[in-house]
Amino acid sequence: MTNWLNKIAITKIPKVGPITARNLISYCGGVDAVFKTSKRALVKIPGVGEKTAATLLKKEYFKTAERELEFIAKKEIRPLFFLDEAYPQRLKPLDDSPLMLYYKGTADLNHPRIVAVVGTRKPSEISSLLCEELVTDLKAYNVLIISGLAYGIDAVAHKKSLALGMETVGVLGHGLNQIYPAQHRQIAEKMLSQGGLLTEFTSDSKPEAGHFPMRNRIVAGMCDALVVVETGKKGGSMITARYGNEYSKDVFAIPGNIKDVHSEGANHLIKTHRAALIESAADIGYIMRWEEAEADSAEKVIIPLTQEEQAIADLMKKSVEIGIDELTLASKFPPNEVASFLLTMEFKGLVKSLPGKRYMLIK
Numbered sequence: 001m002t003n004w005l006n007k008i009a010i011t012k013i014p015k016v017g018p019i020t021a022r023n024l025i026s027y028c029g030g031v032d033a034v035f036k037t038s039k040r041a042l043v044k045i046p047g048v049g050e051k052t053a054a055t056l057l058k059k060e061y062f063k064t065a066e067r068e069l070e071f072i073a074k075k076e077i078r079p080l081f082f083l084d085e086a087y088p089q090r091l092k093p094l095d096d097s098p099l100m101l102y103y104k105g106t107a108d109l110n111h112p113r114i115v116a117v118v119g120t121r122k123p124s125e126i127s128s129l130l131c132e133e134l135v136t137d138l139k140a141y142n143v144l145i146i147s148g149l150a151y152g153i154d155a156v157a158h159k160k161s162l163a164l165g166m167e168t169v170g171v172l173g174h175g176l177n178q179i180y181p182a183q184h185r186q187i188a189e190k191m192l193s194q195g196g197l198l199t200e201f202t203s204d205s206k207p208e209a210g211h212f213p214m215r216n217r218i219v220a221g222m223c224d225a226l227v228v229v230e231t232g233k234k235g236g237s238m239i240t241a242r243y244g245n246e247y248s249k250d251v252f253a254i255p256g257n258i259k260d261v262h263s264e265g266a267n268h269l270i271k272t273h274r275a276a277l278i279e280s281a282a283d284i285g286y287i288m289r290w291e292e293a294e295a296d297s298a299e300k301v302i303i304p305l306t307q308e309e310q311a312i313a314d315l316m317k318k319s320v321e322i323g324i325d326e327l328t329l330a331s332k333f334p335p336n337e338v339a340s341f342l343l344t345m346e347f348k349g350l351v352k353s354l355p356g357k358r359y360m361l362i363k
Contacts, residue, residue: 006031007081009065011100012202013056020047021099022082031081035059068202077176078103090114091221094247098200098218102176105196107167109222111144113290116219116244118237119153119229120262125354126321127230127262128156129362130254134227135160137281141290144195146171146222148215149184150236153229158187161195168195171218173211175203216240221247225284228253228275231265238265241275251275252284305345308333312341313350316361324357 010021010031027045028034034056042053072079080087080101088109091097103109115138117131131153135145145161147154149170161168170191172180176199179185188197200218201211216236220226220243228251231237244251253275256263269275278284305313315330316322328338342359345351352360 003032004079005062005065005069006035007100008068008079008202009059009062010034011098012061012064012068013052014061015052015055016047018096018099020052023047064202064204067204071177071203072102075176076104080109086110088222090223091218094217094221096217097221101198101200102202103196103198104176105169105192105198107144107169107195109169109196109198111167113141113143113288114146114223114225115143115284116146116223116226116240117153117157117229118147118216118219118226118231118240119266120231120235120237121150121152121154122262123152123156123230124260124262125352126360127153127254127256129352129360130320131156131229132160133362134229134254134281135166136164138284139164139166141281141285144169146219148173148212148219148236148240149179149188149197151181151183153237155184155187158184158191158195162187162190165194170195170197171215171222172197172199172201172207173215174207175199175201175205177203178207180207212236213239217243220244220249223249225249225288226251227278227284228266228269230254230256230262232262233264233268235265238269241265241269245274250288252278252287254278305350306341308337309341309345312338312345313361316351316359321354321358321360324359327359 023046024034025031028037039053039057042048042056043050080103082099135157145157145166145168147157147170149172158168158170168191170188174180176197179188191197216239220240226244226249228237228241241251251274253266253269255270255277256266258267270277276287311331312327315327324338328335331338342351346353350362352362354360
């Protein structure tokens, strides 16, 4: 019990980050030894000056650590210290990885294959559908999906994973005493038994703006492959992608309309060679050299199409979305017949109707 108290306490020392904390542990010979070391010895440690040494010796931060220890025991939260075997191994080589993590869930944080899916908080309907399709097809590769439980693409990735029976982990920018945004509480509760929630923040930490870039580095650090679905040139997804590049992760992006500001970030990553262009999960599997998990014994249900419907489907395959006028012109079918074909195909679950009389073919 005392050992966990010291491990938590060292993360609550003001102005002491992960790098300085590691120096303290290394120079002093262990976590417990840090709190027994004299001020004279402390000030000689890199990153520790007179002020930090004095703060450390006052030990006022132990009150916060004691409260946190009580909280995690009551809520059955699993603390993970960076030297523990269960601590995410992918984070260990990173200089800025958290000293302590707090976890509640069922997923193995050292799963053989981890894919992070991130994107804008206000995705287009097409991007949401593409995200769902991506997660669906990634299931064949037996991956753990992680994201940040934020609005938009994060939530889409988590929800689809849950619907498919896949484990998914949300990395939070606050303590485990709350869920932010509150609207995602139901998703979060499901994730506890089909994935989990992970954070470096203690229960007294609120969802402050500065916490989310810190959250993003964990998302990037924990994954093998990082996928940006749709994003503008600024925002959390771009920060996560930047961390992914810094950590030498395989970063991927789904391209978007070059005239759409909401796709500028993903397109920029591809254009500047900071992300590989992908169109499907198969592209990720190929680049990552992953063998698909054993396929389900049940064969895919083949939905029969009429000759006219097949012609419409073939035209729709050439673009992500297409307007009914373009389809009419290209197919040379009467407008009323094209509308009828599209409606029938929508009933069959092959076509998705979009705003502005535009349509998208669903696999």
